[in-house]
Amino acid sequence: MADQLIRNVVDPKGRTVDVHMASDRIAAVGADLAIDVSADVDVFDGDGWIVLPALAEPHAHLDKALTAHKVPNPKGDLMGAIEAWIGAAERGVFGLEEMTARAEAALTKLVASGVTLVRTHVNVGESDPELMHLRAIHAARRSLAHLVDVQIVALMHSPMSGAEGAGNRRTLAAALEYGVDLVGGCPHLEADGPGMIDVALTAAAEAGVGVDLHVDETLDANMLTLRDLAVAVIDRGFSAPVAASHCVSLSMQPIGVQREVAKRVAEAGIAVVPLPQTNLFLQGWDHHTAMPRGITPVDVLREAGVVVAAGGDNVQDPFNPVGRSDPLETAALLVMAAHQKPEVAYDMVSNDVRRVLGRPTVDIAAGSPADLVLVRSRSVREAIADAPADRRVYREGRLVSVTTSTRWIDQRP
Ligand SMILES: [Zn+2]
Numbered sequence: 001m002a003d004q005l006i007r008n009v010v011d012p013k014g015r016t017v018d019v020h021m022a023s024d025r026i027a028a029v030g031a032d033l034a035i036d037v038s039a040d041v042d043v044f045d046g047d048g049w050i051v052l053p054a055l056a057e058p059h060a061h062l063d064k065a066l067t068a069h070k071v072p073n074p075k076g077d078l079m080g081a082i083e084a085w086i087g088a089a090e091r092g093v094f095g096l097e098e099m100t101a102r103a104e105a106a107l108t109k110l111v112a113s114g115v116t117l118v119r120t121h122v123n124v125g126e127s128d129p130e131l132m133h134l135r136a137i138h139a140a141r142r143s144l145a146h147l148v149d150v151q152i153v154a155l156m157h158s159p160m161s162g163a164e165g166a167g168n169r170r171t172l173a174a175a176l177e178y179g180v181d182l183v184g185g186c187p188h189l190e191a192d193g194p195g196m197i198d199v200a201l202t203a204a205a206e207a208g209v210g211v212d213l214h215v216d217e218t219l220d221a222n223m224l225t226l227r228d229l230a231v232a233v234i235d236r237g238f239s240a241p242v243a244a245s246h247c248v249s250l251s252m253q254p255i256g257v258q259r260e261v262a263k264r265v266a267e268a269g270i271a272v273v274p275l276p277q278t279n280l281f282l283q284g285w286d287h288h289t290a291m292p293r294g295i296t297p298v299d300v301l302r303e304a305g306v307v308v309a310a311g312g313d314n315v316q317d318p319f320n321p322v323g324r325s326d327p328l329e330t331a332a333l334l335v336m337a338a339h340q341k342p343e344v345a346y347d348m349v350s351n352d353v354r355r356v357l358g359r360p361t362v363d364i365a366a367g368s369p370a371d372l373v374l375v376r377s378r379s380v381r382e383a384i385a386d387a388p389a390d391r392r393v394y395r396e397g398r399l400v401s402v403t404t405s406t407r408w409i410d411q412r413p
Contacts, residue, residue, distance in 0.1 A: 001398060002040045004370070005033070009046025011364045012343070012380055019051055021370040024396035028366050042399065044392065046374060050383055052346065053362035054371035054393065055327040056117040056353035057110055058273050059212075059245050059311030061155075062140060063099055063122050063133040065106035065325075066316050073318035078217060078282045084318040089127070096132050096139075103140035106315060109325035111147045112403050114373030116395040118150045119212065119311075119357055121184050124175045125157025126167030134175055147400050151357060153212045156185035161195035169199060176207045182241075183207075186214040187225040188249075194228045201238050210241035212273075219283050219292055221252040230264035243356055245273040245311070247296040248283060258297050262304035271356040272301050275313040276333035278320045295338045298348075309352035310334055310345075328375075328387040335384065342381040370397035 004021040011017050011029070018033040019026060028035075037043055064085065071088045073081045088094065103120075110118060123133045134154070141150040154175045159165040172183065183204040187193040197213070204211045215226050226247050233242055244265070250258055265272065274296045283294030301308050312330050315323035323329070327349035334345035351361040362368050376390035377383035393401040 002042045003027070003035075004394060004397060004399060005035050005037065005041050005043045006046040006051060006374065007043065009049050009051045009374065010378060011051055014379065017364075019046075019364065019372070021372075021394065021397040024370055026364070026366055026368045026370050029364055048376055049374045049392070050377050050379065051364055052114075052373050052375065052380070052383070053350040053364070054116040054373050054395065055114040055350050056357065057115050057311055057327060058119050058243070058309050058353045058356055059275055059313050060106070060110070060118055060120040061314050061317070061319070062103035062106050062120040062137055064314060064317040064319065066102045068316040068318065068321045071318045073321070075285075076282075077285045078319070081282065081318040094132070096136050099133065099136035100139045103137055104144060106325060107140060107144050107148055107150070111144070111393060112391065112401045113324075113326040113328070114375070114391050114393050115327060116148055116371045116393065116400075117354060117357060117359060118148055119153060119182075120150060121153045121155035121212070121214075122180075123157065124154040124171055124180075126171045127157065129171060129174075131171075131175060131178055134178055134180065138179065147395065149359075151181045152179070153182040153184040154180040155214070156183070156200070158186055158189040159191065159196070160185050160199045161190055161192045165199065169203070172203055176203065176209070180209065182210040182212045184212050184214065186217070187228065188214075188216050188218055188223050193225040194232065197225065197229050197232050201232055201236060204240060205236075205238060208240070210243075211238075212243040212245060215244040215247050216249040217246040217279075217282075218249050219252055219287075219294060221249055223249045224253070224261065226250055227261050227264060230261070230268040230270060233268040233270060234264070241271070241356075241358055242269065243271045243273055246275055246279065247272050248279055248294045250296050251294065252292065255300070258300045259304065262297075262301045262306060265301065266305040271307045271309065272296060273356065274298060274308065274310050274334075274338065276310065276330060276337050277323055278313040280333070280337060281320050293337050298334070298338050298340060307352060307355050308348060309356045310348045311353070326387060328384050331384045332387065342384050345384060346380050371395055
């Protein structure tokens with residue numbers, strides 16, 4: 001594999017440097033690197049570009065992606081989306097090949113945006129005994145394995161607990177046998193939230209995998225299963241990775257309750273994944289005055305020591321009819337709707353995701369993994385603001401995607 005040499009590129013600190021990648025690592029970073037370019041080296045002039053740690057997506061739904069045109073959600077809220085999805089599935093709208101093709105298209109969009117690492121939730125439940133969703137996502141993961149790493153969460157249908165959950169629990173066992181990296185589900189949609197958490201942690205512990213739950217995706221302040229999850233993880237001494245996605249209702253608690261729950265979440269070692277796009281879209285339809293944003297209190301969690309990384313969630317499906325498959329869109333919303341500084345927001349869609357997904361972080365420095373994205377911008381803030389299409393994506397030291405755009409403007413007075 002050819003080495004990669006990027007000349008004259010701006011790094012996140014604003015310095016102009018050369019970056020030399022050899023094998024899957026950054027070999028050297030510095031001004032005017034002396035590299036023998038007669039050898040097998042691809043050289044790119046990075047003048048006008050910034051080099052950044054590659055982006056990463058901690059929370060996708062590849063099985064649902066890009067269905068907005070055939071699965072409308074007239075109500076607009078979360079239950080409307082769930083009902084629309086179930087209705088379409090019962091009408092036979094989805095199939096193995098079409099789902100695989102959509103997942104591949106969604107993954108390709110992410111890669112072109114600069115993403116080299118994805119965690120996706122995949123529907124698993126007794127209404128899909130043949131595991132079509134899971135097989136489709138496995139097929140997409142295999143076919144694009146040269147571009148992107150994909151972790152798969154079994155997003156369990158509700159209920160998982162009690163007598164009525166027996167069928168879903170059997171299907172989870174089949175999914176774990178087939179191959180998933182984490183157990184998921186929605187405790188806030190269950191009659192017995194703590195019971196569901198117990199089922200999920202037990203199944204994950206037996207299979208030796210982690211857990212990533214959709215937690216408290218509601219503005220109802222009476223719903224707070226995040227605390228139940230933290231208590232259960234601590235009490236069991238559950239040691240595999242645990243992530244809690246959404247955590248919307250934490251934002252509706254008094255600050256004292258937020259801090260108390262954040263402390264337990266930190267003690268449990270649970271990572272939290274806010275998802276601003278879908279929370280802004282799905283939440284708040286009943287609020288006609290002072291509509292809440294529905295985004296979990298990022299700073300309170302981080303001050304308690306919780307790792308917080310952010311994702312895009314649904315893309316152009318009944319849960320979110322828009323979405324660009326671009327973590328820079330997520331970062332922009334973290335700035336505007338969650339009051340994060342641009343540099344912090346960038347970390348939340350790159351290295352913080354790698355922390356949550358158990359991967360080494362990326363520095364623009366020798367020895368770091370060579371997962372990088374070049375964006376045609378002069379600073380992190382400008383990259384988030386403009387989100388230019390123009391990007392070059394390197395994964396493990398290999399160029400995997402190039403996007404260039406052209407612009408013509410009439411200069412005649
Ligand atoms: Zn989700």
